[in-house]
Amino acid sequence: MNIPQSGKKRVVIIGGGFAGLQVAKNLDDRYFQIVMVDRNNYHTFQPLLYQVATAGLEPDSIAYPLRKLFKGSKDFYFRMAEVEEVKTEENILQTNIGDVEYDYLVVATGATTNFFGNKELEANAMTMKSVSEALDLRSLILQNFEKALLKSAVEEQDALMSITIVGAGPTGVELSGALAELKKHVLPHDYPDLNINRMQVYLVEMADKVLPPMSEHASRKALKYLQDLGVEVILGEAVKEYKNDKVILSSGKKLNAGMLIWAAGVKGNLLNGLKEESVKKGRYQVDRFHLIEGEKNVFAIGDIAYMETAEFPMGLPMVAPVANQSGVNLAKNLNKSQKNKTTKEFTYKDKGAMATVGRNRAVADLNNLKFGGLAAWLVWMFVHLLTLVGFRNRLVTFFNWSYNYFNFDRGIRLIIRKYEKKNLEPRS
Amino acid sequence: MNIPQSGKKRVVIIGGGFAGLQVAKNLDDRYFQIVMVDRNNYHTFQPLLYQVATAGLEPDSIAYPLRKLFKGSKDFYFRMAEVEEVKTEENILQTNIGDVEYDYLVVATGATTNFFGNKELEANAMTMKSVSEALDLRSLILQNFEKALLKSAVEEQDALMSITIVGAGPTGVELSGALAELKKHVLPHDYPDLNINRMQVYLVEMADKVLPPMSEHASRKALKYLQDLGVEVILGEAVKEYKNDKVILSSGKKLNAGMLIWAAGVKGNLLNGLKEESVKKGRYQVDRFHLIEGEKNVFAIGDIAYMETAEFPMGLPMVAPVANQSGVNLAKNLNKSQKNKTTKEFTYKDKGAMATVGRNRAVADLNNLKFGGLAAWLVWMFVHLLTLVGFRNRLVTFFNWSYNYFNFDRGIRLIIRKYEKKNLEPRS
Numbered sequence: 134m135n136i137p138q139s140g141k142k143r144v145v146i147i148g149g150g151f152a153g154l155q156v157a158k159n160l161d162d163r164y165f166q167i168v169m170v171d172r173n174n175y176h177t178f179q180p181l182l183y184q185v186a187t188a189g190l191e192p193d194s195i196a197y198p199l200r201k202l203f204k205g206s207k208d209f210y211f212r213m214a215e216v217e218e219v220k221t222e223e224n225i226l227q228t229n230i231g232d233v234e235y236d237y238l239v240v241a242t243g244a245t246t247n248f249f250g251n252k253e254l255e256a257n258a259m260t261m262k263s264v265s266e267a268l269d270l271r272s273l274i275l276q277n278f279e280k281a282l283l284k285s286a287v288e289e290q291d292a293l294m295s296i297t298i299v300g301a302g303p304t305g306v307e308l309s310g311a312l313a314e315l316k317k318h319v320l321p322h323d324y325p326d327l328n329i330n331r332m333q334v335y336l337v338e339m340a341d342k343v344l345p346p347m348s349e350h351a352s353r354k355a356l357k358y359l360q361d362l363g364v365e366v367i368l369g370e371a372v373k374e375y376k377n378d379k380v381i382l383s384s385g386k387k388l389n390a391g392m393l394i395w396a397a398g399v400k401g402n403l404l405n406g407l408k409e410e411s412v413k414k415g416r417y418q419v420d421r422f423h424l425i426e427g428e429k430n431v432f433a434i435g436d437i438a439y440m441e442t443a444e445f446p447m448g449l450p451m452v453a454p455v456a457n458q459s460g461v462n463l464a465k466n467l468n469k470s471q472k473n474k475t476t477k478e479f480t481y482k483d484k485g486a487m488a489t490v491g492r493n494r495a496v497a498d499l500n501n502l503k504f505g506g507l508a509a510w511l512v513w514m515f516v517h518l519l520t521l522v523g524f525r526n527r528l529v530t531f532f533n534w535s536y537n538y539f540n541f542d543r544g545i546r547l548i549i550r551k552y553e554k555k556n557l558e559p560r561s
Numbered sequence: 562m563n564i565p566q567s568g569k570k571r572v573v574i575i576g577g578g579f580a581g582l583q584v585a586k587n588l589d590d591r592y593f594q595i596v597m598v599d600r601n602n603y604h605t606f607q608p609l610l611y612q613v614a615t616a617g618l619e620p621d622s623i624a625y626p627l628r629k630l631f632k633g634s635k636d637f638y639f640r641m642a643e644v645e646e647v648k649t650e651e652n653i654l655q656t657n658i659g660d661v662e663y664d665y666l667v668v669a670t671g672a673t674t675n676f677f678g679n680k681e682l683e684a685n686a687m688t689m690k691s692v693s694e695a696l697d698l699r700s701l702i703l704q705n706f707e708k709a710l711l712k713s714a715v716e717e718q719d720a721l722m723s724i725t726i727v728g729a730g731p732t733g734v735e736l737s738g739a740l741a742e743l744k745k746h747v748l749p750h751d752y753p754d755l756n757i758n759r760m761q762v763y764l765v766e767m768a769d770k771v772l773p774p775m776s777e778h779a780s781r782k783a784l785k786y787l788q789d790l791g792v793e794v795i796l797g798e799a800v801k802e803y804k805n806d807k808v809i810l811s812s813g814k815k816l817n818a819g820m821l822i823w824a825a826g827v828k829g830n831l832l833n834g835l836k837e838e839s840v841k842k843g844r845y846q847v848d849r850f851h852l853i854e855g856e857k858n859v860f861a862i863g864d865i866a867y868m869e870t871a872e873f874p875m876g877l878p879m880v881a882p883v884a885n886q887s888g889v890n891l892a893k894n895l896n897k898s899q900k901n902k903t904t905k906e907f908t909y910k911d912k913g914a915m916a917t918v919g920r921n922r923a924v925a926d927l928n929n930l931k932f933g934g935l936a937a938w939l940v941w942m943f944v945h946l947l948t949l950v951g952f953r954n955r956l957v958t959f960f961n962w963s964y965n966y967f968n969f970d971r972g973i974r975l976i977i978r979k980y981e982k983k984n985l986e987p988r989s
Contacts, residue, residue: 200751
């Protein structure tokens with residue numbers, strides 16, 4: 134990989150997400166050389182991907198060049214690469230651009246969409262875990278409307294216009310809300326020859342409420358907001374099949390869907406070469422110091438890590454605050470180990486959760502405070518603007534949000550690269 | 562195409578560029594139904610494509626959704642489609658989404674890159690005539706730098722970092738200037754382990770001056786500005802070959818080039834089905850009323866049209882103002898024909914030309930005024946902001962320009978979709 138030896142211990146970090154960034158930022162460069170590897174040359178602010186998908190933001194609002202982030206850092210090396218295998222015996226990471234030796238390896242590879250083995254859904258559903266997937270979503274939404282115009286049968290138009298979202302976690306809820314707003318404010322102007330009232334946005338959830346991990350209060354309020362916006366929420370049902378623009382639910386009920394968006398599950402991005410025994414629930418089991426079970430210098434943090442604590446006996450949640458906090462803790466511990474200071478067990482400080490449901494409405498569970506409506510929406514915006522990486526991105530996002538808010542608009546309805554729908558696999 | 566008959570005459574416009582937009586905007590909807598066909602769902606402001614390629618702007622600054630532009634228009638229909646053939650006998654336009662009948666057909670298909678038959682260059686050079694091509698350019702510039710990092714031989718690094726631009730018209734000049742600024746202000750911070758001083762930006766031009774169609778004063782000044790920025794301008798030479806990251810010029814001289822950008826020629830986007838005799842210099846020969854030679858209801862405007870006038874005996878130039886003005890004139894003539902008023906011959910009002918060469922510097926030939934430097938740069942910015950389509954795009958562009966100017970930055974160095982380099986065809 135053409136990285137010089139600096140005499141310091143080398144920490145190789147796989148992944149420039151929330152967790153990886155915090156490690157790199159907090160390591161002491163007097164003791165460590167840092168090598169960060171990511172398949173992209175940018176950090177992705179995943180909580181706002183859904184706004185890229187719904188034509189509200191361009192990628193430059195939520196993606197931040199990793200090299201720019203670490204500009205001026207001493208003894209820091211970034212390499213854009215795909216990881217192939219870890220050789221733990223030799224302390225070597227193999228990638229498509231060559232090998233790199235490490236003293237410490239930090240696995241911060243995050244999560245990917247989980248279809249729980251349903252190959253047919255995997256082949257035909259849209260996902261939203263990366264910027265290019267979000268852009269594909271944006272293209273397909275618009276392409277389907279262009280296609281609907283050409284149909285003379287109303288049933289075919291309805292099917293192409295309608296969208297089914299599976300999974301009512303924060304992603305599913307926020308995406309449904311944004312789509313409902315597109316339906317209300319944007320699409321009727323763009324497609325006056327279509328009857329947009331016949332467009333349906335379905336949100337399907339297996340549990341008996343939306344936002345299952347949040348409070349009862351938040352679930353109830355979010356459900357009401359979604360219904361007010363015209364989203365048809367279907368609870369206690371799973372998706373069994375998706376074929377010919379129709380979704381078939383476990384009860385046998387059929388829904389129209391020119392597009393099926395899968396937001397119903399995630400799984401860790403596992404690596405080749407680490408012991409299988411260290412995997413629990415599709416993630417790497419780590420101790421309270423982020424060390425992977427059975428390893429001595431390989432850590433895992435963020436969504437890919439599975440850590441049990443007294444408060445979270447089923448494992449810490451796969452959310453951004455856990456990633457951020459564990460990144461900081463791991464870096465500090467590594468620094469301490471070089472100064473022969475005692476390292477610290479990780480404790481997650483849960484500050485709560487939020488989700489927005491369209492214009493002026495959100496729900497928030499913050500510590501003991503549970504609230505909704507405009508107040509929650511303002512807090513949601515404030516927190517997201519504040520946590521966005523980079524001053525420029527905050528400015529661009531703020532500008533776009535203001536423009537969209539005052540104009541009831543989503544300005545970026547551009548099909549830059551057409552999305553080619555995959556073909557349905559024949560069912561046996 | 563599922564377009565209802567409204568009883569009015571139907572004008573079908575192929576292309577949503579400058580020319581097509583003006584026709585659609587100026588036709589009187591009391592007399593005409595308008596159908597616009599374009600392969601994209603947006604208008605592209607081509608003069609700023611080079612800023613998308615050099616990480617200064619995102620597509621939403623220079624692309625504008627066509628449906629949004631005509632929102633609220635009566636009896637206007639947009640269809641995203643690829644044109645296949647014109648059947649002039651039957652007044653039918655065939656496309657990949659079906660046929661449409663027309664009373665009048667307006668061909669405003671613009672121009673594409675012209676390699677003058679050099680297949681090898683066509684297969685390996687980068688072009689910049691569309692948003693997706695500009696994004697490919699952006700990706701490849703960054704990918705080449707990522708690749709250079711992995712080379713240990715300095716010669717290989719130099720080749721990957723260097724860029725050769727062919728053609729010193731406004732596009733070539735503005736692009737070279739922008740690349741030189743990237744070299745000066747951005748890349749050294751991003752790639753501290755590379756010696757960016759060894760990066761070369763070459764601008765090759767067959768004529769003996771840059772900006773050949775502009776004044777002697779503008780050419781001289783632009784050349785000086787380019788050289789001050791570190792661009793190596795090579796005049797009176799053509800590119801013969803491009804192979805293994807080396808460009809070979811007509812004199813035999815070799816240049817490094819991890820990327821060859823072809824801005825040396827354009828040709829009209831001709832259609833299938835129109836008579837070959839109507840083609841002159843790769844464009845459709847039209848009379849002073851924009852009617853294609855030998856046709857009675859098929860017009861051509863913009864870059865695709867070839868019109869000779871007393872002032873321009875070699876044909877009007879392929880520039881935006883000609884497209885805009887002829888679009889307006891054609892629409893007005895069509896309106897007049899419905900009111901039995903006399904139609905008007907087209908006369909081009911040449912308001913001059915401009916080109917910017919990096920920060921604070923531009924050249925302008927406006928009527929009898931020839932000037933350069935900061936004044937020209939300010940006029941350039943003002944005119945481009947003003948002529949950008951859509952208020953939102955002007956705001957976003959203004960924001961980005963201000964940010965980039967004060968921070969010496971180009972914030973959008975994101976490789977969203979990797980560019981896969983085509984393979985060199987074996988030469989016979």
